[in-house]
Amino acid sequence: MSDDAFFPEGTLVAVLTCEPLDRTLDYKAPEGGVFRGAFVEVPLGPRKVLGCVWGAGIGGFDLSKARSISSVLDLAPMRDEMHLFLEKVAAYTLTPMPAMLRLATRAPGLMNPPGMRKVFRRGTGLPPRETEARKRVLDTLDEYGGLSFTLKELADTAGVTASVVKGLIPSGAVIEEDTPRDLPFRRLDATAEGKELTDAQSEAARALREAVAAERYSTTLLKGVTGSGKTEVYLEAVAECLAHGRQALVLLPEIALTAEFLTRFEARFGARPAEWHSGVTMTERRRVWKMVGTGGAQVVIGARSALYLPFQNLGLIVVDEEHDQSYKQEDGVHYNARDMAVLRASLCSAAVVLASATPSLETWANVEVGKYRRLDLESRYGPAVMPDMHALDMRDERLPATQFISEALANAVRKRIGLGEQSLLFLNRRGYAPVTICRACGFQIGCDHCDARMVEHRFLKRLVCHQCGETKPMPKACPSCGVEGRLAPVGPGVERLAEEVKERFPEAKVAVLSSDLFASARALKEQIRLIAEGDTEIIIGTQLVAKGHNFPNLTLVGVIDADLGLQGSDLRAAERTFQLMRQVAGRAGRSEKKGVALLQTYQPEHPVIRAILSGDEEGFWRAEAAERKMAGVPPYGRMAGIVLSGPDLAVVSDVANQLARVAGPLQRIGAQLFGPAPAPIARVRGRHRIRLLVKAEKTASIQAALADWTRQVKLPNNVRLQIDIDPQSFW
Ligand SMILES: [Zn+2]
Numbered sequence: 221m222s223d224d225a226f227f228p229e230g231t232l233v234a235v236l237t238c239e240p241l242d243r244t245l246d247y248k249a250p251e252g253g254v255f256r257g258a259f260v261e262v263p264l265g266p267r268k269v270l271g272c273v274w275g276a277g278i279g280g281f282d283l284s285k286a287r288s289i290s291s292v293l294d295l296a297p298m299r300d301e302m303h304l305f306l307e308k309v310a311a312y313t314l315t316p317m318p319a320m321l322r323l324a325t326r327a328p329g330l331m332n333p334p335g336m337r338k339v340f341r342r343g344t345g346l347p348p349r350e351t352e353a354r355k356r357v358l359d360t361l362d363e364y365g366g367l368s369f370t371l372k373e374l375a376d377t378a379g380v381t382a383s384v385v386k387g388l389i390p391s392g393a394v395i396e397e398d399t400p401r402d403l404p405f406r407r408l409d410a411t412a413e414g415k416e417l418t419d420a421q422s423e424a425a426r427a428l429r430e431a432v433a434a435e436r437y438s439t440t441l442l443k444g445v446t447g448s449g450k451t452e453v454y455l456e457a458v459a460e461c462l463a464h465g466r467q468a469l470v471l472l473p474e475i476a477l478t479a480e481f482l483t484r485f486e487a488r489f490g491a492r493p494a495e496w497h498s499g500v501t502m503t504e505r506r507r508v509w510k511m512v513g514t515g516g517a518q519v520v521i522g523a524r525s526a527l528y529l530p531f532q533n534l535g536l537i538v539v540d541e542e543h544d545q546s547y548k549q550e551d552g553v554h555y556n557a558r559d560m561a562v563l564r565a566s567l568c569s570a571a572v573v574l575a576s577a578t579p580s581l582e583t584w585a586n587v588e589v590g591k592y593r594r595l596d597l598e599s600r601y602g603p604a605v606m607p608d609m610h611a612l613d614m615r616d617e618r619l620p621a622t623q624f625i626s627e628a629l630a631n632a633v634r635k636r637i638g639l640g641e642q643s644l645l646f647l648n649r650r651g652y653a654p655v656t657i658c659r660a661c662g663f664q665i666g667c668d669h670c671d672a673r674m675v676e677h678r679f680l681k682r683l684v685c686h687q688c689g690e691t692k693p694m695p696k697a698c699p700s701c702g703v704e705g706r707l708a709p710v711g712p713g714v715e716r717l718a719e720e721v722k723e724r725f726p727e728a729k730v731a732v733l734s735s736d737l738f739a740s741a742r743a744l745k746e747q748i749r750l751i752a753e754g755d756t757e758i759i760i761g762t763q764l765v766a767k768g769h770n771f772p773n774l775t776l777v778g779v780i781d782a783d784l785g786l787q788g789s790d791l792r793a794a795e796r797t798f799q800l801m802r803q804v805a806g807r808a809g810r811s812e813k814k815g816v817a818l819l820q821t822y823q824p825e826h827p828v829i830r831a832i833l834s835g836d837e838e839g840f841w842r843a844e845a846a847e848r849k850m851a852g853v854p855p856y857g858r859m860a861g862i863v864l865s866g867p868d869l870a871v872v873s874d875v876a877n878q879l880a881r882v883a884g885p886l887q888r889i890g891a892q893l894f895g896p897a898p899a900p901i902a903r904v905r906g907r908h909r910i911r912l913l914v915k916a917e918k919t920a921s922i923q924a925a926l927a928d929w930t931r932q933v934k935l936p937n938n939v940r941l942q943i944d945i946d947p948q949s950f951w
């Protein structure tokens with residue numbers, strides 16, 4: 221931090237707070253002065269709030285009216301690179317700075333003094349009178365040589381009451397002392413040997429180690445089919461990073477994945493990393509936040525928001541499954557964690573590893589133009605290979621409307637049961653049936669608050685809106701015509717598929733994997749473990765099963781509806797279907813036995829289906845890239861989605877039309893404006909939604925134009941305007 225970033229007592233400094241204001245606030249530096257980046261407590265009206273010293277004060281008012289910073293908090297100051305990172309993300313995503321600071325301080329109790337707790341350890345004194353219980357306490361302490369215990373830990377381990385432990389303090393046999401509640405994480409062993417690597421893996425690992433050792437910004441795509449051992453390879457990069465005394469961040473898309481990952485990590489480095497995701501307790505979050513800032517956490521495994529942790533010396537960011545949609549945050553601050561990881565690394569001279577079997581087109585395109593480096597892990601870890609893939613043409617099947625498994629697929633499943641192997645039936649749809657229709661009048665049951673049909677969930681015995689979460693019991697009579705007993709499910713969800721499987725394979729052991737069927741992440745992990753051990757014969761699953769779980773006895777994957785993702789007007793429909801089908805197919809045959817994937821489709825001649833079957837990945841990407849280039853859409857053009865929403869449709873429409881009339885700032889950068897039009901889901905949670913879409917050349921400065929454009933229209937109180945740069949979905 222440079223010298224000019226110090227503000228002596230009484231000078232005016234600008235403080236950024238998390239309050240929804242459009243500016244920083246001026247305060248006087250406290251006694252002893254303050255550095256830029258310091259976290260402080262400042263008075264705001266009657267309250268005291270958390271803030272960060274952002275720079276010199278702006279002034280322009282009577283200095284004697286300025287209030288002083290209440291206190292400088294005992295937290296590692298924000299580093300310049302973090303300051304810059306937050307400003308750049310704000311500028312890119314058009315997010316107000318207070319919202320950025322909120323993202324960067326998402327841990328409870330940062331304003332509280334560091335919590336302390338009492339711990340107990342062995343002293344040199346001897347108890348005046350030796351009893352059996354006292355001896356057990358001292359033996360326990362000796363056994364753990366030098367380790368401190370909390371009172372409860374020590375009493376429980378020794379099998380005595382707390383008063384026995386306390387009775388040993390006066391003689392000095394046991395010492396009681398205070399230690400900070402937020403303790404550093406166990407040190408990781410960077411020198412331990414990893415798993416033995418294949419030649420291809422060693423080569424990739426060496427390249428990644430070199431990238432980390434350079435201590436310069438770089439981004440590498442680590443591309444490898446499922447089971448090629450990408451994790452082992454990037455853990456080598458983590459080891460290199462630790463050896464250089466720098467911190468590493470590994471982003472993972474799905475919490476369910478972390479248990480398996482943590483076990484592997486611990487085996488490799490001798491201790492667990494810090495974790496940062498929604499399943500972590502508030503106390504632990506605060507500990508991680510503080511330890512990351514002081515170097516007491518060397519590696520963090522986390523969800524996308526871990527990017528905003530105050531790393532002290534970040535040397536490596538791994539984005540595992542970089543194509544995953546969950547990296548795109550779609551409420552609050554709209555950002556793509558993959559892209560922001562690259563930005564963050566470029567500001568702190570860190571290496572980025574983007575790992576995927578099915579990279580996003582964005583990443584593929586960045587490799588093509590030489591921005592990212594590419595490493596391929598083609599051969600699979602161990603003897604297994606990608607499965608044979610075939611289409612099952614459903615037009616030849618003539619299945620009854622209540623049946624979804626073709627005869628050919630059923631036969632393949634039967635064969636696997638006979639061989640003692642597992643089959644996976646994949647359907648990316650939760651619940652029992654996506655539509656409930658009245659056979660008397662044709663009415664479809666929709667959500668009262670959204671423009672969406674309600675999905676029947678028999679397991680929950682309710683209808684559920686997948687947009688807003690609203691549920692209601694299944695009515696007996698049609699809500700429209702009142703006729704009873706004519707409501708019928710249309711189309712399959714995994715629960716209905718499970719019903720068909722139980723009818724057709726009454727003897728088989730079946731497991732259904734769908735996120736809504738499990739009360740907790742722990743229950744889901746347990747089910748996954750049981751399946752991996754091989755007892756289940758037929759697994760029925762949603763998208764959840766496409767992600768990383770290793771089922772060694774699985775040799776058949778049946779995709780119930782390969783066409784599902786191809787419907788709709790989404791820019792990325794083809795890309796996503798291609799990725800998902802390859803990931804799901806990749807679940808088959810991960811150990812010695814070669815697998816088979818069968819895709820049920822009504823359009824086997826569709827280019828995406830053909831590309832999936834042929835396995836010509838590069839061909840698919842080239843064709844997809846050419847199409848997007850022609851259309852001038854991302855990654856070859858810029859796009860921004862604008863959604864206006866509010867309870868009154870007329871008011872929302874009016875704002876949208878006003879905006880459309882003042883599109884001068886957009887025209888000046890040559891951007892095109894589409895809309896206003898009702899959003900594909902025109903009402904969510906009772907709010908009407910109107911969409912505008914802005915498309916511009918790749919080089920256009922779209923953010924500045926968007927800001928100038930939207931600034932011209934004053935929003936009524938209940939109308940919300942959301943801007944999504946590089947939108948991932950178009951709902
Ligand atoms: Zn009806």
Ligand SMILES: [Zn+2]
Pocket residue numbers: 667668669670672685686687688689690904905
């Ligand atoms: Zn709803």
